[in-house]
Amino acid sequence: MIPNKVTNIACIGAGYVGGPTMAVIAQKCPHIKVTVVDINEKRIADWNDIDLSKLPVYEPGLDQVVAESRDRNLFFSTDVEGAIREAQMIFISVNTPTKTYGIGKGMAADLKYVELCARQIADVATEDKIIVEKSTLPVRTAQAIRTIMNAAPARPNSPSPAPRFTVLSNPEFLAEGTAVKDLHNPDRVLIGGEEDEDGQRAIEALATIYANWVPGERILTTRIWSSELSKLTANAFLAQRISSINALSALCEKTGADVDEVAHAIGTDSRIGPKFLKSSVGFGGSCFQKDILNLVYLCRHFNLPEVADYWEQVVKLNDYQKQRFAKQIIDTLFNTVSGKKIAFLGWAFKKDTNDTRESAAIYVADELLQDRAEIHIYDPKVPTERIYADLEYLQQHRRPQAVIADRAKQSDPPETLSSEAIRRLVHVHKTPYAAMEQAHAIAVLTEWDEFRTYDWQKIYDAMRKPAFVFDGRNILNREELNNIGFELQSIGRG
Numbered sequence: 001m002i003p004n005k006v007t008n009i010a011c012i013g014a015g016y017v018g019g020p021t022m023a024v025i026a027q028k029c030p031h032i033k034v035t036v037v038d039i040n041e042k043r044i045a046d047w048n049d050i051d052l053s054k055l056p057v058y059e060p061g062l063d064q065v066v067a068e069s070r071d072r073n074l075f076f077s078t079d080v081e082g083a084i085r086e087a088q089m090i091f092i093s094v095n096t097p098t099k100t101y102g103i104g105k106g107m108a109a110d111l112k113y114v115e116l117c118a119r120q121i122a123d124v125a126t127e128d129k130i131i132v133e134k135s136t137l138p139v140r141t142a143q144a145i146r147t148i149m150n151a152a153p154a155r156p157n158s159p160s161p162a163p164r165f166t167v168l169s170n171p172e173f174l175a176e177g178t179a180v181k182d183l184h185n186p187d188r189v190l191i192g193g194e195e196d197e198d199g200q201r202a203i204e205a206l207a208t209i210y211a212n213w214v215p216g217e218r219i220l221t222t223r224i225w226s227s228e229l230s231k232l233t234a235n236a237f238l239a240q241r242i243s244s245i246n247a248l249s250a251l252c253e254k255t256g257a258d259v260d261e262v263a264h265a266i267g268t269d270s271r272i273g274p275k276f277l278k279s280s281v282g283f284g285g286s287c288f289q290k291d292i293l294n295l296v297y298l299c300r301h302f303n304l305p306e307v308a309d310y311w312e313q314v315v316k317l318n319d320y321q322k323q324r325f326a327k328q329i330i331d332t333l334f335n336t337v338s339g340k341k342i343a344f345l346g347w348a349f350k351k352d353t354n355d356t357r358e359s360a361a362i363y364v365a366d367e368l369l370q371d372r373a374e375i376h377i378y379d380p381k382v383p384t385e386r387i388y389a390d391l392e393y394l395q396q397h398r399r400p401q402a403v404i405a406d407r408a409k410q411s412d413p414p415e416t417l418s419s420e421a422i423r424r425l426v427h428v429h430k431t432p433y434a435a436m437e438q439a440h441a442i443a444v445l446t447e448w449d450e451f452r453t454y455d456w457q458k459i460y461d462a463m464r465k466p467a468f469v470f471d472g473r474n475i476l477n478r479e480e481l482n483n484i485g486f487e488l489q490s491i492g493r494g
């Protein structure tokens, strides 16, 4: 029988979602044994490291949460089968990247890791289980998971009847950099399930876990397809706000309006609200682009081309914003950055995370490297090899985009740079001052707080003149920098 209360849960996938989410469940539910499993041995070893600064995910406050429950009721392991066997409830929290091959290449979500999990659970389970989709998935994926589970052959030598499975959708809404805060105090928890008895018992079991710290009115239950689609919709709406304000930043630059003033003015309208209106060099992160492309693919699949085009424009505008920023640097530096030293402050896709997936910095760097810039990078949390890996990966996986296609019309299509060329042109520094010494220009790519408090006079003195600063996050003190003598350009300021 599907349980309506559980004491043993497993999570497949110890990444940015699986790790923090399960750590918080374990912290808030000491009566539940939580096992997080992954095929990546290094990741699991890092989660188990006694030195908490080595946790594979950097999130403010996460070290304390892990310290509180690890080896008490929170365990990290590579024994995927053992964890599946023991658990009454299994979260699937594996990656669902954009497909890089075959049908749906560059658009659809690649569900191969999710499918592998479903097959493994079906192979190993001998008792009834609740399967929870924690990964972000296209609407109706639960149907595919259920089909795989129900097709598992009966075990001829087993005395017990074939196990029953039910699938829940429980998308995660945490944002990186504030994951612990978001998990401790979520706006809502969404649980979608089947309308039959098994589904209702499963919903009750999961809602009971969250009820240990989330107020009842914030635990929303829906039909399963609504829950799956709500996650893609939430990300599409959030990203659309950023693309909307970024679109207007270009108009502000032409007209002399100030995008931050415009954002503040419209954000005070309670119908619009002030959040997610910060104009920037473009949104990054592993989710927004991937999830919108996935939504666009679904709309095309269901023959809704107008709806698909509407959402695709959010991603196109984001490409435009990143490219526009790079072009502004090249134009300002007298139409070439060849051989010039450009310092990057920040590589992560936002502050307070070591995650760099789809970071705007990668694309801006690539554009500048096409023009043979020498790039000197400082980021407080991103390791050197990650930066090289990001640039090398992009060379092989450029997405065929409308904006890039326009670029191709203007000039040659982007060149594929060798690893040697990247390592010759890109330098990663341990201190910000070393990265900026003798630089022709500085570009702020991430909004790390520490960038605001640097000794900007010292930086100016050590730079080549004119000393250009391109603030891709609008975080620097304009008056201070102008008084020192910098040539400062911000986003959306004429």
Ligand SMILES: NC(=O)c1ccc[n+]([C@@H]2O[C@H](COP(=O)([O-])OP(=O)(O)OC[C@H]3O[C@@H](n4cnc5c(N)ncnc54)[C@H](O)[C@@H]3O)[C@@H](O)[C@H]2O)c1
Residues within 6 Å of the ligand: 012, 013, 014, 015, 016, 017, 018, 037, 038, 039, 040, 043, 080, 093, 094, 095, 096, 113, 116, 117, 134, 135, 136, 137, 172, 173, 174, 175, 176, 286, 287
């Ligand atoms: N990163 C976020 O902020 C965020 C927030 C909400 C939702 N999501 C969604 O959550 C899902 C996971 O994202 P993430 O950022 O944690 O990804 P991630 O890449 O950091 O982690 C996924 C982990 O799953 C492991 N894995 C893959 N296949 C496996 C298998 N068969 N068995 C065991 N382990 C396996 C990988 O080794 C990896 O460590 C995605 O669908 C994503 O869209 C992410």
Ligand SMILES: O=c1ccn([C@@H]2O[C@H](COP(=O)(O)OP(=O)(O)O[C@H]3O[C@H](CO)[C@@H](O)[C@H](O)[C@H]3O)[C@@H](O)[C@H]2O)c(=O)[nH]1
Residues within 6 Å of the ligand: 136, 172, 173, 174, 175, 176, 177, 235, 238, 242, 275, 276, 277, 278, 279, 280, 281, 282, 283, 284, 285, 286, 287, 288, 349, 350, 351
């Ligand atoms: O006003 C804003 C807000 C954000 N950003 C950028 O947008 C990107 C995404 O930021 P954010 O949404 O804060 O971080 P993520 O970790 O990507 O979180 C998003 O994606 C997750 C994965 O699906 C969801 O769970 C979260 O709810 C959703 O906010 C980053 O590059 C930010 O710098 C802006 O440029 N302007």
